[in-house]
Amino acid sequence: MTLGLKEMWRKRRQFGLILFITLAIVLLTTLITGLADGLAYDNGATVRELDVDTFHLTADADGQLTRSFIEGTPNAAMTPLAVKPLTFVKGSKQDATLFALPKDSTIGPALNLSVGEVLVDPSFLETYAIGDTVEDFASGYRFTITGVTDGRFSHGPVVWTTMETWNAYQKAAGGPSYVSAWLGDGDPPLTKYSKQDIIESVPGYSAEQGTFTMMRAFLLVIGAFILTAFFYMVTLQKLPQLGILKAIGIRSQTIGVALISQVLVTVVMASLVATFVTLLATQIVPDTVRFKFELTNMTLYSALFVIISVLGTVLPLQTLRRLDAADALGGRIK
Amino acid sequence: MKLSGIYHAYEQPILSGVDLSVAPGECIGIIGPSGSGKSTLLQILGLLKRPNAGSLFFDSVDVFTLDEEARRKLRLNEIGFVFQDAHLVPYLTVREQLELVQGESETEGDAIGLLTDLGLRHRVTELPERLSGGERQRVAVARALINDPQLILADEPTASLDFVNGRLVMERLADAAHNRNKRVLVITHDERMLDVCDRVLRLRDGQLIAI
Structure with missing residues (x-):
């Protein structure tokens, strides 16, 4: 792991650029999460904060409180x-x-x-x-x-x-x-809904949140692709050097752990900075913009980013695994 | 260390029954034209390539009967490599180059003492980019020696150096054989460097011939 960290520290400019681009993508994700959470709050906060889990509405209300007349x-x-x-x-x-x-x-x-x-x-x-x-x-x-x-x-x-x-x-x-509804456990001749069902039935809620979820999903995938591409290119550039390391007996595991540690450090740093900037944004954005910092969601999307990014190391790790150390002798690794 | 009946072919045979024994404390130079099979021989000696036929014995064990992990450990602990362009890790200091190899094998060689012997004591905290070509190659020699291996394989170690620095590196390699009791095999094009070797062999028609 220290091998990877030493490389990051001594090649600060190169890894700084990767970190900056990763930060931009993660920040975009956390800011969109802030907007999504703000709109989610604006749409269903009152229902979410009710201390009850079960709602009973008329069947024809489709889960909408304002359509239910009991x-x-x-x-x-x-x-x-x-x-x-x-x-x-x-x-x-x-x-x-x-x-x-x-x-x-x-x-x-x-x-x-x-x-x-x-x-x-x-x-x-x-x-x-x-x-x-x-x-x-x-x-x-x-x-x-x-x-x-x-x-x-x-x-x-x-x-x-x-x-x-x-x-x-x-x-x-x-x-x-x-x-509009009867709350709590019971078995009235009505249709039973969970709190989440009620929130998702608020007009526009699902469409809004679905849109934001798709945006975040695309950002996660695109971010993972970009990060994978970066580290793949870095690995390709280092192939002769990695071949030499394998030739002299350094384990692929040591080199692989160095790569994974670099991805982890990059994404975790980007996530921490992005989360902090998003927290700051709650103080800056005007009141008319629905923006909310929900630590749970920020943590969730940051964790997803970390997981997807680590999965993205499979490609460079495969390249590393397939690297024939024999080519290191005679200078045939290009 | 003994190489016995090594045969290897790509489209045509390149090594045809190579036999070689290297005694401790012996420095052997191998020369031969391009395409004569020098690199293939080095890959086989370095346990990086399995020959089509033949055996390589280390301590009476045919290493090509061992699995890949065992051969890797043998490379790490019993073989030291010196490459044409030093091939140091660009982001590790001189001392860290040696510590990387030591850490992998969990040995406790005296890195500073070795670097001092090679005239690099004052450069231990430098990155490779701040070293001269000759210094880089001497660090590579130190890296090859740090795990106290039985065999040092040097692939054109002077090719990137001027005569004076090349000579210095060759003397260090010969010193490893003569004063550290290592088996040293040096492949080179530069016949001016061969006088430090105890024996010189030419690879021709797939066979090693003494000259």
Whole structure:
């Protein structure tokens, strides 16, 4: 391993260039991951943060909370959740999604609210302020903003309230009394979904994330190809020297470990720097750009990069294995 | 070390029944025109090529009956190579060139002492690019000697050097035979260098002939 590290250190310019290009590719991957995670958060953070794993919706809702209308009480031991997109008005209009849970529920944020009161996502306060009374554009029902709690759904802010307020709102709206889902374990005559199913059913979520996943997959493959090509070329350039080493009895394993250590050091360094730069980017990108640093995903994609890159050493390692040391004598390795 | 009845052919026979015994402390020069089979002979002696027929005995063991790994260990521990262009690892210092070979065989030869004997004490921390051609070749000789091998094989060791430096390298090789009791085989085109050898053989028509 020290053989590989010594070569990297003493040929800093050559390996610095390889590191720089690897860094550019890994950084592109981590930045795209940051954007994907930002949009994922913007689309389904409120659902993701609910402390429940099982959702029961009507079969025709296809897993979309805003399409599910359940009347009656399927199971008293379960928790109702109401979700509805609304347009709020007070001078200007603001779209948001209303989420409601029972006041004493611990599944969502603490909702110590009186009837008519709501907690809003901080982005909602770009239009309104705490203490404002805002009106539902369709029904005219009035909500009072009493506090802030983080919540995003379908790329918009979430407004949290209690089921009491939800029921009062429905009365004012004049529609049938319903909830969107029943949460928790039970066997109601509804269709059961996991939390991940619900998130992936948010309109646009799967298409968005699928696009980003494909971009990352292409980047991983292209990055691995580039890195493989670099190290393959470096190996080809060194063939006479490697042939000599094999001729004098140095094990192929020693030379192979040197190569793998160089790939590992290059990719791990690039991943660490890229992760750090991505973390810095969260401070730099404007609020209008949905960008989020999720250490789990950064680690996952960095680890994938490392694994794919190490797999990419198979080609130069094969070349090394096939190298006939006999050609080293007589100078026939070109 | 004994070579017995070595026969090897590519499209035509190139070695036809080569016999050779090298005693400890003996330095042998081998000459011959291009294409006479010198490199093939060296590859066979260096355990890098298996001949079509014949045997090579090291300590009474026919090395071509050994598997590849055993032959590699034999190359590492019992054969020292000196190549035409030194072929040092460009990113290792003089001392590290020797330590690489030592590390692989886990031997504890005195690298500094050997380099001192070869007049390289003051160059141990230098990279090959900062050495003269003669110094590089002397490092190659040190690398060949560090594991205390039985046999030193030198393939045109003076071809890239001027006469003075070539002479110095040849003297070091002869010194390895005479003062370190090594078997030394030197293939060269430069007949001016052969006077340091105890015996000179010419490879002609696939056979070694004493001259």
